Structures are given as C-alpha cells and as structure tokens.
Amino acid sequence: MNVTQQQMQYDIVIAGAGVNGLACASLLTKEGLSVCVVERNPWVGGGAVTREVTLPGFKHDMFGSSHVWLQLNQDYKTSLEPELERYGLKYVYPQDNITGHPDKNGGPGIVIYKSIDKTCESIAQYSKKDAERYRAIYDDFFLIKDGVIKNFFSPPQPPSTMARAMENSHDGLRRMQEFSLSARAWVDFNFENDFIKAVMLNWALAPQILPEQEGAGQSFYVMIPAIHEFGQGIPVGGSQELPNAMVRYLEDNGSKVMTGVTVREFMIENGEVQGLSLEDGTQIHATRAVVSALDPKQSFLKLTDKQHLEDDFLEMVRRFSFGKVSIARMQLALTEPPAFLNGSEMSSCPFHRIVDSTEQMTNYYAELAMGKPPSDPFLWSACWTLLDPTRAPDGKHTLIFDTYVSNWLADGQTWEDIKEDYAQNVLLPKLQQYAPNINQGTILGYYIETKESLEKANLSFYEGTTGGGERIAAQLGAFRPFPGYAHYRSPIKNLYMTGPHCHPGNGISAMGTITARVMLDDMGIKKADF
Numbered sequence: 001m002n003v004t005q006q007q008m009q010y011d012i013v014i015a016g017a018g019v020n021g022l023a024c025a026s027l028l029t030k031e032g033l034s035v036c037v038v039e040r041n042p043w044v045g046g047g048a049v050t051r052e053v054t055l056p057g058f059k060h061d062m063f064g065s066s067h068v069w070l071q072l073n074q075d076y077k078t079s080l081e082p083e084l085e086r087y088g089l090k091y092v093y094p095q096d097n098i099t100g101h102p103d104k105n106g107g108p109g110i111v112i113y114k115s116i117d118k119t120c121e122s123i124a125q126y127s128k129k130d131a132e133r134y135r136a137i138y139d140d141f142f143l144i145k146d147g148v149i150k151n152f153f154s155p156p157q158p159p160s161t162m163a164r165a166m167e168n169s170h171d172g173l174r175r176m177q178e179f180s181l182s183a184r185a186w187v188d189f190n191f192e193n194d195f196i197k198a199v200m201l202n203w204a205l206a207p208q209i210l211p212e213q214e215g216a217g218q219s220f221y222v223m224i225p226a227i228h229e230f231g232q233g234i235p236v237g238g239s240q241e242l243p244n245a246m247v248r249y250l251e252d253n254g255s256k257v258m259t260g261v262t263v264r265e266f267m268i269e270n271g272e273v274q275g276l277s278l279e280d281g282t283q284i285h286a287t288r289a290v291v292s293a294l295d296p297k298q299s300f301l302k303l304t305d306k307q308h309l310e311d312d313f314l315e316m317v318r319r320f321s322f323g324k325v326s327i328a329r330m331q332l333a334l335t336e337p338p339a340f341l342n343g344s345e346m347s348s349c350p351f352h353r354i355v356d357s358t359e360q361m362t363n364y365y366a367e368l369a370m371g372k373p374p375s376d377p378f379l380w381s382a383c384w385t386l387l388d389p390t391r392a393p394d395g396k397h398t399l400i401f402d403t404y405v406s407n408w409l410a411d412g413q414t415w416e417d418i419k420e421d422y423a424q425n426v427l428l429p430k431l432q433q434y435a436p437n438i439n440q441g442t443i444l445g446y447y448i449e450t451k452e453s454l455e456k457a458n459l460s461f462y463e464g465t466t467g468g469g470e471r472i473a474a475q476l477g478a479f480r481p482f483p484g485y486a487h488y489r490s491p492i493k494n495l496y497m498t499g500p501h502c503h504p505g506n507g508i509s510a511m512g513t514i515t516a517r518v519m520l521d522d523m524g525i526k527k528a529d530f
Contacts, residue, residue: 006282010036010256012519013275013286014293015263015303016460018046019064020498021293022246024512024519025255026080031525035255036284038276042260043240044247046293046458047466047500048508050238054333054445058398059391061239062331062449062457063466065382065400066351067091069509070242071230072149075517076510080246087252089245092387093231100349101199102342102434104356109342110199111349116228127193134224137190141225148222153514154530155487156477156503179218184211186220187358194358202355202378208325208404208467208506211365232351236388239508266290266299268308272493276303289494289519293512295460295468296320296481296501304492313491316482320501322462323470325368328415329402329449330423335442337383337397338435347435350386354379354434371410373422377403379430399438401431407451407464415450415464423448460499468500477503488515489522 012028014021017039025035043049047064054060070076081089099112107126113119116138124131141148151157162179166172181189183204187197201211203223209216235241247257267274267283275285292299300309300317340346355361355378364374381401385392392398409415415422423446431438451464460468469475478486481501488497498515500506521528 007285008036008282009285009287010034011286011288012291013038013284014291015276016046016293016499017044017243017257017259018293018499019048019243019508019510020046020500020512021291022243022250022512023076023080023510024291024293024498024516025250026246027075027513027516028519029250029253029255030079030083031520033288035250037250037257038261038263038278038284039257039259040262040459044257044259045240045243046460048239048243050240053331053447057393058333058396058445059238060331060398060447061384061400064508065234065239065384067233067235067242067508068226068230069507071233072226073153073510073513074149075153075513083249084245087245087248089241090236091233092236093233094350094387097345097349098227098232098351100340100346100352102340102346102352102354103195104341104433107195109346111345112227114228114231119228123196126196130191130193130196133190137221138225138228140221141229144221152504153511155514155518156480159478180214181216182212182214183209183216186216198355198358198361199353201358201361202353208323209471211361213472234384234387237390263303265303265305266495268305268492271308273495288523289496291496291498291515293499295462295499297462298459299497309491320481321470321472321475322465323467324407325404326407326451326454326464327402327449327466328405328419328422328427329400330427331447331449332399332438332443333392333445334397334399334438335444336437337386338399339437340435348386350383352381354381368404368406371406371408373405373409373418373426374403375426377426377430379403381431401427403427414452416452419448419450467506471505476505480505488518
C-alpha cells in the first residue's frame with residue numbers, strides 16, 4: 001500500500017463514520033479488503049454518540065439510544081457482533097419491565113414486559129378486548145418473521161411484490177387494507193380504549209411520521225412483536241460503544257478511521273469514482289469503490305461535480321424530503337431515578353413513552369403543523385442507568401427526555417432563542433406530572449438539545465431532522481432514497497450509498513451491512529443471497 005502525506009490508497013474509501021458507514025467498513029474488512037473511513041467530527045458514531053454534557057462522569061446518549069433494530073440484523077449478529085465483543089462491546093437487556101406508559105388520569109398505566117402474557121394482563125386492566133387484539137398481533141409476527149427480517153435487511157423488493165403475494169385471498173386483501181392505513185386510522189381500526197389508542201399511536205409515530213400519513217399500518221406488525229422477541233438492548237457504557245468497538249476492530253485488522261477531516265469532493269474520472277479529496281488537499285484513492293454514508297444532498301449536490309450527474313437525478317436529490325420534524329430534548333444528571341406516580345412496576349422500567357390521550361395527540365400535532373412549540377407534549381424518556389450503572393457516578397443517574405417539535409417556528413424565532421424557556425416551563429413540568437421527584441432537589445445538571453445544536457453536531461441532521469429522510473410512502477422501500485436507486489448504487493460507477501436515507505431507514509440497525517453485501521456481490525468476492 002502506497003501511503004504519503006498527500007496520497008493514500010485503500011481498496012474502499014467511506015465518507016462518514018456513523019454506525020452504518022462503520023458497519024459497512026467492518027463487513028468489508030472481514031472479507032479481507034482494506035478500508036479507510038473518514039469523518040468530519042473528532043468523534044465517530046453519527047447518530048450513536050455518548051458524551052458527558054452535564055457533569056463529569058455522567059454519560060448521555062446524545063441522539064440514537066435504543067438498539068432494538070440491530071438485533072434483527074443477521075449479518076451483524078453472526079458476522080460482526082462476535083468480533084466486536086472481543087473489542088469490548090457488551091449489551092445489556094431489561095429482563096422483565098421494558099417500557100412503561102404511565103397514566104396520570106387515574107388508571108394504573110401500562111407496562112410492556114418481555115413476557116407477552118404479563119403485557120396482556122397490563123393492557124387488560126383497560127380493555128380485555130384490546131389485550132386480545134395485542135396478543136393476536138404478536139402471534140401474527142411468527143407467521144411472517146423470517147420474511148420480515150430478510151426484507152428489512154435486503155435491497156427492497158419492487159412495489160408490486162407484496163400486492164401480488166396478498167391480493168389473491170380474502171385474508172390477504174384485508175391485511176393489505178390494514179397495511180395501507182395511517183397510524184391514527186390503524187389504532188381506531190384495531191383498539192377501543194382511548195388510552196390504549198394513544199399509547200399505540202405514540203409507538204407508531206416514533207420514526208417521526210405524522211398521524212395521517214398513509215401506509216403506516218404495516219409497521220405495527222413488526223414494532224409490537226419485536227420488543228418482546230428481541231428486547232431493548234443498550235451497550236454498556238453508552239450508545240457510542242458500538243461504533244467505538246467497530247473502530248477498534250477496523251484498525252486492528254488492516255483498515256483505518258480518520259476523524260477531524262472534511263471531505264471536499266468525490267474524485268471522478270470518465271464516470272467512475274476514483275476516491276475522495278479532503279479539505280487539506282489529501283487525496284485518498286480507492287482501487288475498488290467509494291461509499292457515501294452522508295445524506296444525499298451532501299453527497300450529490302455538494303461533493304459531486306454536477307457535470308457527472310444527469311439533470312433528472314439531480315432533481316430527485318433536490319426533491320428528497322427530510323420532513324419538518326425536529327427534537328427538543330433535555331439531558332439530566334440526577335441524584336436518583338424518576339419515581340413515577342403509577343408505582344414501582346412503572347418506575348422500574350428504564351424506558352417510558354408518556355402520553356395522556358388521543359385528544360392530546362391531536363392538539364399536539366396541530367400545533368406542530370402550525371410551527372408552534374407544543375404546549376402539552378407527549379414525552380419519550382429513558383433512565384438507562386437503571387440498566388447500566390456505569391453511565392453515572394456511583395448511586396447517581398442520567399435521564400433523557402424529549403418530544404418532537406417543528407423545525408420552524410411561525411413567529412420567526414429560533415429554537416436556540418426559546419430553548420431554555422421551553423425546557424424549563426413546558427418539558428420539565430410535563431415530566432413532573434408523572435414523576436414529581438425530578439426537581440431542583442434531584443437535578444444536578446442539565447443540557448438542552450434543539451434544532452440548531454443537532455445541525456451543528458451532524459451535517460446529515462438536515463435542518464435539525466434526525467431520521468435521514470421523511471418516512472412517507474413515496475420515500476420508502478423501492479423509492480428510498482430515489483426510484484431506480486434503492487439498490488445502494490449511485491449513478492456514478494463504483495460509488496455506493498449507505499445510511500438512514502437508504503432502505504430500511506432510520507434507527508440503529510447497522511444497515512450498512514446491506515451495502516457491503518451488495519458491494520461484495522458486485523466485486524465477485526461473495527455472492528449475496530438476496
């Protein structure tokens with residue numbers, strides 16, 4: 001390998017050291033290729049970053065935190081996880097209580113347990129019929145489990161594939177009808193109790209979709225069973241321990257990760273990518289391929305000379321939608337964990353989704369659509385130190401809680417302008433309605449995250465969005481990121497794509513393994529079984 005100060009050469013060069021870029025690099029390295037991954041930030045991880053932003057010793061997951069979807073990735077589980085465990089990666093899982101849904105309106109709240117039986121007992125306190133429906137959805141998963149996992153971690157099928165498979169039976173047509181429903185319509189279709197409807201709707205909207213977006217119904221048949229089947233794993237030490245272990249693996253096996261360096265452009269000759277150049281003038285040549293783990297607007301509007309791309313493709317890139325949903329989040333350093341008013345079973349859950357009613361959700365999303373800070377938000381909350389005490393000093397705790405907000409404000413202010421007021425006078429009081437012990441007596445330090453800090457932390461958090469691209473029907477499956485380019489290949493020869501803007505979308509899943517398998521197949525190294 002010829003390496004000088006200004007000229008470097010590897011088999012593969014990858015722009016972006018998020019989980020997906022590093023997973024792609026790790027699988028390629030495992031097959032004997034030399035890979036160089038370059039990253040603008042002085043840290044790796046992309047959306048899986050852990051930092052001490054409140055007080056020393058308190059480790060906070062800044063963005064992605066729960067690693068549920070990773071557990072479905074068979075390439076990761078069989079090929080990478082055993083390697084990464086040798087480099088310090090260790091997961092911990094809730095053994096019983098997984099997710100709590102507290103109820104401030106007089107009910108007991110709902111606890112999602114690893115056990116489906118205990119979960120249905122919790123739901124039955126509100127509605128036995130709804131508990132039976134929940135169990136039926138769980139049971140259905142095992143009829144489709146293998147196909148779901150394979151399709152989730154393979155290049156997407158043509159849009160007509162599912163329709164052809166289901167349209168020839170009455171039951172199939174009924175299921176297709178459900179799959180086509182919006183999240184709001186699906187919960188109305190399947191459940192009767194208002195609180196249970198609100199809980200299910202809150203689950204469904206976690207990937208930053210909107211309640212009325214059609215085509216969300218099918219997600220329930222994976223989302224609900226997956227938490228029972230695979231659990232809610234988190235890495236000991238913080239979310240960033242996953243990418244950190246990948247870096248250790250890569251650098252101990254002939255590859256390289258460079259941080260604090262910015263890509264200037266992809267080097268292209270005669271329609272084929274040759275490598276990439278950095279802002280300091282360094283050129284990193286790729287003898288086989290280049291992968292962009294950056295968002296498509298960076299990749300093709302900023303880093304690729306437009307002379308190499310057709311106008312039609314450039315127009316698809318310009319039209320790619322990231323949506324208008326951002327996050328307002330507080331990170332807390334605490335003397336004690338939240339004590340929820342619904343009791344010890346609720347309080348022992350490390351993770352909570354906090355919602356009051358479907359009326360609250362309706363009003364919330366109306367304000368969001370109008371560019372108003374939600375006045376009565378639902379919350380997402382995680383006290384991971386209940387599972388992993390290493391994330392805080394002895395006896396202390398961390399807490400993340402947040403809500404979705406519009407990434408624009410109708411009154412012309414910015415989230416940077418209003419973040420302190422919103423955090424202290426809306427977010428924190430909302431949490432205190434359920435866990436009043438989280439107050440000035442127990443809070444040792446705090447940090448507020450909003451659109452502006454998200455954009456600064458990661459350029460792929462386009463306009464403060466964190467999902468890698470809006471999850472509308474026109475940007476899913478065979479349409480993600482663009483029609484005709486859902487196979488992880490770009491119009492430039494040997495320039496590949498990976499990341500949440502590609503299928504299957506956002507969430508910590510290490511889907512970069514799919515791109516790696518496509519590449520290995522293209523290079524004739526290892527045939528893919530897609």
